[in-house]
Amino acid sequence: MFKSKEVEIPLRRSELISPTGIGALTTNSDGINLMPGALDMWFDNADIMENEFEIYEERLSKIFNVESFRLPPDYRAPFNKYQQAEKNLNIRIPMVRFPNWYYCSSCKTMSKEVSSRKDSILTCSHCKNNYARLIQVPLIVACEKGHLDDFPWNEWVHESLGPRCKGPLKLISTGGATLSSMKVKCTSCSGERSLRGLTTKDSEHLYDHLSKEGYYKCTGRKPWFGDRIQNEECSCIPQPILKNASNAYFSEVLNAIYLPPNRDAKIQKILDLLALPNIMENIELLKKTAPIPLIGTVLKTNFTSLSDIDNALLEDGIAKIINSEDKTENNENAVLLNLKIEEYDLLASNEKIESDFLVVQPEYDKDGNTLLHQKYGISKINLIPKLRETRVLYGFSRLNPPLPLSTNRKEIIENGKSKLFIKPQKFKWLPAYKVQGEGIYIEFDDNLLSEWESSIRNSSRVSKLNERLNNARQEGIGIKADVSPRYVMLHTLAHLFIQEIVLSCGYSSSSLKERIYVGPKENENMNGFLIYTSSGDSEGTMGGLVRLGEISSIESILEKAISKANWCSSDPVCNEIGMDFGQGRDFLNGAACHNCAYVSEISCEELNKYLDRGFVNIYDATDDFKSFFNYVETR
Template sequence: MKLNPIRRGQLITPFGPGALHVLRNGISVITAGLDHWFETNDGTKIQDVDTAEFRIDEWRLSRELNVNHFMAPPEFRIPSKSGDLKNTLLKIPVLRFPEWYVCPKCGLMKKDVLHCAGYVNCMDCKRRMIQVRFIAMCDQGHVQDFPWLEWVHRSAEPACIGPLRYTATGGGSLNAIKISCRACGEKRTLENVTAADPTGQSTYLSSNLLRETGNVYFCKGVTPWLGTENGGDCNRPLRAALRSATNVYYSDIKSSIYLPFVLFSEKNNATDILKTPQIKTFLNIRAEDEPDDLLKPLRKKYKDLLQDLSDGEIAEAIEIIRGLRIEGTGKNKQKIIEGEDRWTSFRRLEFSVLSAPHNEDDLLTVQADTTGLSTVLKKYIDKIMLVERLRETRVLAGFSRVIPESGLAQDQKKALLRRNKPEEGKNWLPACKVYGEGIFITLREDVLRQWEFLESVKNRSEILNRQYLKVCAERGFNPKAITARFILIHTLSHLLINRLTFECGYSSASLRERLYVSDNADAPMAGFLIYTSSGDAEGTMGGLVRMGKTENFEPLFRRALENATWCSADPVCGETGDYGGQGPDSCNLAACHNCCLVPETSCEEFNRFLDRCLVVPKAADNKHGFLIIN
């Protein structure tokens, strides 16, 4: 198969391992698992790859995801004439999927192999065949070819093996597509084949394939992106889908705002010495070696620099530099709150650091002067931090199919990326580093605490929470806490993103939100970061930070609230919350595309848990709007 270019960031999302996409020549492929990265065309490992070039160290995410480090997708390079260019001809393999083809002229169907390299031609009319549009998948992350033979013959193990013919009569429904067997004459349409129960516990394909016998046809547990057609144990319903459907692949992206070690470590002479350029280069080259294995070569090579340090101090400093150990004291030590969601705890350090000024290479924050804000706004806003430079690490920690919030645990999602267990010390996940800028805003805790205890606020948020718990119960998910505080901060973030697109020059798809919410009495959080991280290593243009300055922020904030008071879909949008919900899973109240929704890449919650009536008063008698600004 010819080489096809793809941006490195797209291999994190949306075209990571297990994702389907179409090449320039029209061939549908599935990205291979991590076992097959950094391999040659024949599947053997490339021995002279300098992995230090692609290594990304993000100490907090490494610990949270239980990996040694992260790796950026390799860049393709053509060897130079001098031969001094390293890491050349590195490619990411893909496999043909689906494996079934159909002739556009005569309709003949044929199955080929995952590793097919050329075009597939029809045996009858010699025309180039194209891949079928339909596949099958389950909510455990498996994907397989649509069971054409089984569907036509209504049998899990049909005695007849075709050949099959695909006929489309030109209608607009699946009933217009008919599959017939040339050998035995059996035929069947695809009517309702993509239908499924809303709870996901049954599908039309699984329930009706063996309709005559009354048995259920389950998923085969196939993982073609790992280079195998062998199935495993999976008793989940099989769901038919178009291969281009959006629910075929959901990347599970975990991200972190990089917090430099110097903010958490006490003055450590050994760490400072090992960060000198010559020693740091040596450590990067020997990045795969254990700290104890580096003691002898380090002392031999840098005897004068290390003569006053013990072996224990050197080993500890190596671990600190690599992010395997954290020295934290005082306010920057991560707080562990009993019963709190792990990712909420993960963000506590970020909340603490972003709330104060810092001047580091990858984190530059300045507190905005809020003395110029009106008295009304000061009642609600605690701090405005101008994040002039930040570094975000985005990691592909797994994926899901059918629904974004599947019932799979984090380790199960991560296991889908590989066929074999990684070697000791080589447990990595694909990631990318991006740089940008942002505005970090916190709300006043005393005012917020008083508001969220109002009975009308509790009743309003409970409507949304009940719907969310209902969805979780139907799908077997573990629910998280959806509080009035969370809905308020999330909706306010969306309102500001939508307004910023008119003021700062970025499109809404270029902006992202990062929520910091906890109603724990001892360690509350009430803030959000709106940032862009689509720039290069030099960062972005500063337009977003400029809007956080006092003279620009108050007009921006007021316009955002004015837009929230009236939606072009009102009164329908505003009154929807009184009668149920709207949007994804009906988990929004007064929030629709006209007022609150943003591109899904910008939102952390798939555009759910929004209600502008908790932000601003809907009418004169509204008692649950937080921000009352004339």
């Protein structure tokens, strides 16, 4: 007979942010499916010192309207009886069982158990087999509002919304591991029904084949809130999915690169000086006709208090003042764009910053930097041997990927909090995780990119890109703002760059991430990407990635990445399908698939969307189209 123990599952703290956050299903070593409980119960203990887990990131706090963020608590077992007096020992994240329907491994009889059962092994009450155990069913139902519930087994087998017969039921497999080989049978009335095609779009669904009495509507259940919480009202029609399906859970996570406080302090001091009435009057007069660098020159000439300030910092201060006047609270996209602009100002800076965040320029020989620009159009490479990233979980979605936070920021954030907290109005924090690592920032020449975009504006590949984006918008799919050819090119190149550097730096592909910086910034454009480690040791770096910043290494990796873009092992199919119909999620990709341009979804900030090798390098160049690197080579 099985010896029962308390069910548990070891998780890393970072996993509780993504991909196994609140409301996500995960499986332990005993094959039991568990789900992290609501945030209300995470620190629900008087002995917990919450300050130890708090993270402060001012920029993110303003976006989410919270006071702080909290690390998921780590489990610390006391070494001896004398240590019991210390704080933050034996903290556990509450978990609930789901699905709640089980079938017996011996007699196949189904039964329903409560979510709070703590035994790791549940036994069958219908058969006398002492070694039989209950196994959770493979099928659940989810709705687009994030609700989750057990599949309506009774309703399905009896083809009725309110069946009088209550079973018991049996889940029988006729051989095979798919739903098409499984059926549910009622032992009381001999009703029987197959599960074939339940998870496909073109076959049987709960909304048209469960019964003839009407639609089966969502129950509004949130099992991660516990069994005692009343279900919400929901008018959605739930969709049957496998419990481990990829669309069962999408984390809504926002990342931000840490900015050093000493630099913020310098800019704040400059802002205080610029806010003086006589200086502000000059800014107001000049901003309509003069560019920001010229305004800085005039101010330094007229005011001795500004004469010793670094030009770059002064220009940043002037830009912040001008932008703050132009932005409004309703400009949702500007709030998020500003998050990247502040990071870009630091990553693309020519100054060396010695602090918790370290930016240095690699040592190039006299001709090296010129060669990179002539051959690849690269205007700048900065190395970040010490970098810190904060990731915040603000919600999740099911069935469909989350909408961009820029579409309706306040509504999305409030909706996300209502999924994470039972009583969101009582809490002023969100779960977050800090990651230390290293990175390489690469920036491309804005003039070259603008010339290239002008030359291909009327090409068929650009027309197909715009067509795919418009089709997605018409389908109600949230699309990233300002998806341009330069964005698709830089995004695809970042993926190819990741694929090549994992072979050289020693990191796994899933531990590297991208951050794309493309968009308007004052009187210029951002045209770069950051490749950085999303996991590192306690010092924040293992050095392998930054060492690739040497000119010979960068050139070799770029050469391989660009060459790889020319041909996919699925070509010509990959390119032709991409051009004809689009491919990937929501058909938003051109020539890009798992064999060429995809990386791990946790490495891509857009979940492998907006990709096309054709903008980097492609074998079918036409008279009206050249990829960027073909254009740079032949210009």
